[in-house]
Amino acid sequence: MKTLMIDLKWIPRALGLGLLAFAIFGPLTNLLLWAIAEKWYFPHALPLQYGFSYWVNVFSPRGNATGSLLMSILIASLTVVLSIGLAIPAGYALARLKLPLRGLILLILLIPQAFPNLPVYVNIARIFYQFGLNGTVIGVVLVHVTHGLVYAVWIATAAFSAIDRELEEAARSMGASAMRTFRDVTLPIAAPGLLASAVFVFLESLDEFTGTYFVGAPDISTLPLLLYTASSGGNYQIASITALILLIPSIAFMLVIERFLRADVLSKVGR
Structure with missing residues (x-):
């Protein structure tokens, strides 16, 4: 019993x-x-x-999947470059300098995530139209950066906060300048966290639909837009194939994140 x-x-x-x-x-x-x-x-x-006839149709010249994939990768790559380029100095300053209202600054970075995307992107599209940014790669990248900076800055701040200050002080005591210490000591140690941050930004940009639709369509075609068009038209085979194409880099990059984003870095997020 x-x-x-x-x-x-x-x-x-x-x-x-x-x-x-x-x-x-x-x-x-x-x-x-x-x-x-x-x-x-x-x-x-x-x-x-x-x-597999639908696979052939998707990757045929008329299927537009290859062009949409290359466009998605281009936009995501530019988003990563711009986001990480802004996040490295911002993250270092937030981690190392005694900035007033540091917590408020980190909180402000979350504002784009706090509001519904639809009304925000409608207004952004109206503003971008006045500057001729609608239907351009730059316009779409700028929209993606507004979300990518959240991951980039928060994780970069955590990565720099996890570095032992004594390592930097030891380099300075050996005669290294502040810039050389940052280049040869701080940045290499923070590289795994920054790599994880770049992966998060890349995946966020790769899957972004709403901002791309309002700012880029119909001139800019990405895989999420192709997925939406296929699914709304009842082409479930094409939509499923497109979703699988988007799923492959997501799984691969999440394995990279699991490898490089250490527990000591995660413990510093938001601190």
């Missing part, structure tokens, strides 16, 4: 893990099925015919 009761205790845990696995892998399985389904309609639980 005791053994039976011990076994029964695992039933709720098994059910919970099963539901969690279904919530995670159920949509992914459905996505994979739609990506290789040639014919699939109600009431059939599984596709009636499998194939």
